[in-house]
Amino acid sequence: MKILIIEDEPRAASQLQNLLTKSTLDFQLLDIIDTVEDAVVWFQKNTIPELVFMDIQLADGLSFEIFQKVEVTAPIIFTTAFDQYAIQAFKVNSIDYLLKPIQQKDLDAALHKFSKSKNLSNSIEPNILKELLGSIQTPQKRSGILVKEGSGFVQIRVSELLYIYSQDSITFGITHNKRYIIDETMDQLFDSLDDTKFYRINRGQIISKISIQKIEPYFNHRVKLSVSNPRDQEFIVSRQKTSDFKDWMNK
Structure with a gap:
């Protein structure tokens, strides 16, 4: 078959x-x-x-x-x-x-x-x-998110998140001064976020609009982003999403 x-x-x-x-x-x-x-x-x-x-x-x-x-x-x-x-x-x-x-x-x-x-x-x-x-x-969008801290959990405001990324099967959320572990998949997270404020630029990264500082052309018809508190991450919008991403930024 x-x-x-x-x-x-x-x-x-x-x-x-x-x-x-x-x-x-x-x-x-x-x-x-x-x-x-x-x-x-x-x-x-x-x-x-x-x-x-x-x-x-x-x-x-x-x-x-x-x-x-x-x-x-x-x-x-x-x-x-x-x-x-x-x-x-x-x-x-x-x-x-x-x-x-x-x-x-x-x-x-x-x-x-x-x-x-x-x-x-x-x-x-x-x-x-x-x-x-x-x-x-049209699911209800969340305002808070539970993250790991020490041996327990705390809640942070979604508005504090600059970006979210997945690495080695672990989901991380980044704020201006801290990295948190989030016990959810990228699919689950993105579905619950306000898509006027957050965009999934590729399979492993979700970006907040407020964190984007600069957008530059990148090879193969993609674009590269400069963001707040980038740590060791590169932010490259996938080729399939580049046009839609530009439309999202214009809204």
């Missing part, structure tokens, strides 16, 4: 591949894609796969946006770290989902469901798609 994985977290993509290898599915992995933009191009240029595993939140937006830009007739199994996101809508449309971190038994059950019903479809009615997009795009 030819499958496609659309997932922006390398660890999650690798875990899914390992679980698929342990399952009874005889599969050929066609590709791993991490952005809405690249997924749209892939579907335009390639034969539709027999099954797609699709993360909801990708590097440049929500995977539901793919359906607004290109027709996808392959059956979809969605993956998500957030079970509050209109999950019932998936069931209404006969689309299965897997809650991260994905467990072998849940993957096997989803594959069993797929094998029993070859007419599974990704088709989402317009009103359901609108509901799904709205439920994810």
